[in-house]
Amino acid sequence: MAKTIEAIADELGLSITTVRLVLLGKARQYRISAKTEARVREYTELHGYEINHVARSLRLQRSDALALIIPRLSNHFFAQLAELLEIRCRKAGLQLWISCCYDNPDTQQELIKQFRERNVDGLFLVPANANMPALAAAQLKQRLVLLDRDFGGNDYAVVVTDNRQSGYQLAQRLHAFCVQRGDLQPDFLLFAGNSGMPSISQRLVGLNAALDDLGLSASQRREVQVPHNDFHEGEQAMAELIDSGQPLPKVLVCSSIPLFEGAMQALKQRLGGAPENMVLATFDDHSMLDFLRNPVCSVRQDYAFMIEQAFSEMAQLISGEGQPARHIASMRLVPRNMD
DNA sequence: TTCTCCAGTCAGTGCGAGCA
DNA sequence: TGCTCGCACTGACTGGAGAA
CATH class of the missing domain: 1.10.260 (434 Repressor (Amino-terminal Domain))
Known part of the structure; x- marks a missing residue:
């Protein structure tokens, strides 16, 4: 010893x-x-x-540890965010503790309490609902940086992506591709998981605004809402669509990668895969999309910007300098097989 | 017997003080 | 000046003493 x-x-x-x-x-x-x-x-x-870090943090009133609560690690976006933030914290000599709340407010509340009891210096949080920021800020002495979801208000440091603009650009890009290949009346199907979350609702607002501007009729656009952005709900939603005998859309847009994966699984199980001419799109990005033969367009978030702004906000909050600010990252469309 | 109060313990840190 | 020491303090917990 x-x-x-x-x-x-x-x-x-x-x-x-x-x-x-x-x-x-x-x-x-x-x-x-x-x-x-x-x-x-x-x-x-x-x-x-x-x-002895317990004794040290007791005396210094700091633990050199930060916490991150995300919905789930099986979501590629959050997994990537967690990994990069952990690297950034380690580079600064800080330890990052990562936990998942599965978008359950009770679980998230319990995790916030546990991290406070363990004397973490600050918390990065993807809030499970609109009440969580105030609750977390009170427990963590305002040392709180919200990620990905902005429920409004100017009291907290927030780092989010411009989901509305990216939704708008995505719909326009998909429509332009259809027209370019001779399909002048494409129809869109939107798979949206957990549209109560600001990030998802803003994506839908952007998508629908673009479809409005492009003059798509009601028969050219369908929307299927499911409670969560996970694999099983995407799979189930697509399976039900196919089983109901409804026609498949020319363009399928999913609000997240897990939902997209689930939809692809149902298409594979029932039809052997997505029809070759179906245009696929999803928010967030994954290198496995490179292996699809269909035209695919994803929306890649600016991780480097998000991590740097989030870390910098946290450092300011801990040192007591400056006021919490809102940072909006841009997104980039990543088209594949769409030349 | 139960409850409350208080001192001591743990392993560190920061700072002022003391000795040669 | 160079070198080292001691004290007060941190929060949660424990155990002993004394009161009800």
């Missing part, structure tokens, strides 16, 4: 302070003799030393 500072000091006949200064690399700064420094180093190399 590694020694404590007290044990090292005891056995070397030095004070706790002297040992601590050497271990913190401040021997020169506090004029500890080279001989004493060498003794401490030799001793810890032989017997080991592990800092």
Whole structure:
């Protein structure tokens, strides 16, 4: 078992302070003799030393740990976000604890409480509903950065994507492609999961605004809403559509990658795959889309921007400098087989 | 017997003080 | 000046003492 500072000091006949200064690399700064420094180093190399983070955070009133609560890791977007944010935190010498709430407000509330009890310095949160930001801010002393979902208000630091604009651009791009290949009256089917979330509702607003501007009639647009953005709901929604005998659309747009994957699974099981001429589209991006033969257009979020802004906001909140700000990342369309 | 209060413990940190 | 030490403090928890 590694020694404590007290044990090292005891056995070397030095004070706790002297040992601590050497271990913190401040021997020169506090004029500890080279001989004493060498003794401490030799001793810890032989017997080991592990800092007690509980005691340290108790005294410093900070834990050098941050927390991130996302809906689920099986969603590629959130998994990617978590990974990059963890790397960014580690680069700054901070530890990031990651938890999933599965969009359950009760679970999210419990996780917020647990992270507060573990004395995290701040929380990155994808809120499960409109009440969560206020609740989390109260528990985490306002050290809160909201990600992906903006329920309004100017009290919190927020980093989101311009979902409305990207929805608009996506619909226009898809329509232009259909017209280009000679399909002048394409019909659209929108699969939307959890449209109560601002990110999803804004995507739908953007998509529908573009379809309005393009003059699509009611018969050219359908919308299927499911409670969540997950694989099974996408699979079930597409299976029901096929089983009901309704015609498949020329253009299928899904509000997230998991929903898209589920829809593709149902098409594969029932029809052997998506019809070759069906134009596919989804929000968020995944490299596996490269392997589809259909025309596919995804919407890639600017991860680098989101991570940097979120981290910078958190650093400001912790240091007590500046006011929380809202940052809006742009999105980029990624067309495949659409030349 | 039950309850409340208070001192001590844990392992660190920051800062002022003391000694040669 | 160079080097080292000691104290106060952090929050949750424990155990002993004394009161009801």
